[in-house]
Amino acid sequence: MSGEPILRLENVHKRFGKLEVLRGINLDVGRGEVVCVIGPSGSGKSTLLRCINLLEPPEQGRIFLDGDEITAIARSDRVDEVRQRMGMVFQQFNLFPHKSALENVCLAQVKVLGRDEREARGRAEALLARVGLADKLDEYPDRLSGGQQQRVAIARALAMDPHVMLFDEVTSALDPELVKDVLDVMRELAAEGMTMVVVTHEMGFAREVGSKVVFMDGGVVVEEGAPAEVLDSPRHERTQRFLGRVLEH
């Protein structure tokens, strides 16, 4: 980790009606770090990612990306520029079903970055090959397995050359035997130095790949630190209880 953080959250609050989902989150993510966010469902993990991406602009607090305060422009046109710098991968893949794998990866390159068709196609082919789908370029999403769809979704996000990648429980909707392929792709990305914020239930992945593990509960960060510290010798009772339940089976 060098210099100032690429992503910084200061006292971020998010409310849905009366329910306060995030209650003052502070978080620094350094360049090349892989921050794994764990916690029980309803703890605000996914909301946290959606706030960072400004899909759900926070009501209070500030978020900085590359040193710019992005919360200030959450409701302006410039929000599209900010989102280009953050790739997001969703639990439900959200591939565009009317477009082939290749077209899924090309669309935003052409319409947002203004790349010409040939350049976009070249990039898309290279990225799809990298996630192991060189032979599925022209398949439509409904002909692909969940694991394959999720890898297309990762390629689609990478095509925008993001500075940070956000992963929102990307293996939770997958059959167990398909999880590995997706995690392998993420492992490789991490090894290449991509900055990543990963909301996950995969404790093995967090331990092995994470540079930092953040445990959230009730809309706050309860505990954070090196994976071995947090996962093996958690200091807080809530963390212990959660890990006890998760690691039991």
Added chain:
Amino acid sequence: MDFIFNYYFDFKNYVFSDGHFADLMRGFWYTIKLLVIAGILSLLWGLVLAVLRQSRAKAMAPLRWLTIAYIDIFRGIPLLMVLLLVSGVSIFGAPISGEILPKELVSPTWLGQPSPFWYGIAALTITYGAYMAEVYRAGIEAVPEGQMEAARSLGMSHSDAMRYVIVPQAVRKVIPPLLNDLIALMKDTSLVAFIGLIELTQAGRDIQAETYNGSAIVFGALLYLALTIPMARVVDILIAREQRRTRRGGGEGPAEVEPLPVGGSPAGGPL
């Protein structure tokens, strides 16, 4: 039983005689032109209305409210009234507009049509645009929210996301109900007879009045059916195909949305 044949099915004496067949076909040609032109215009106009109605920007709010009011009003009043208003007293109409607008604009004749034809196109488009807007809206709302989020997360603007991601999927979902509306529109073209266009129904009626025999009307009905029944079959095929696709796409894929049921068509006595 001869009475039934003689009154309804004696095509030889009452259709294929005295130039009646040519009259009917001339009327049928108007009906087809009304269907095709008003059909295409209302498909486009309905999409414009649906997208305006779906806009989220604050600056668009007045336009959004206007759109909702438009849709409510023109779905809620009889097509016949729209037809009478458009052709009679509005700025399109002859009495006032002759002084306000140049004649070519008031009653366009570039396609060689007399003006009732264009009033008919206008009225059908105004009303069916409102119906189709609601069909499109149902399609837009049936696209999972994750699609918009995925598009926005890639840096696409709301309007680009609508254009390249949401609307193409929505349109695919609503092709069957839209076709159903086109069938209804086809039948409603007969209302244009009220303002003086001799389309298929009126052509049959004229022959009936002249001959005191209903065979020409029955023949006209067969001509309508020759178009509407194939359209109905196309709707069936499209629905079946969509259902097969949806079932296959099941499993762990993203939750596919059921194709929208055909229904809520305006065919329900427009008079």
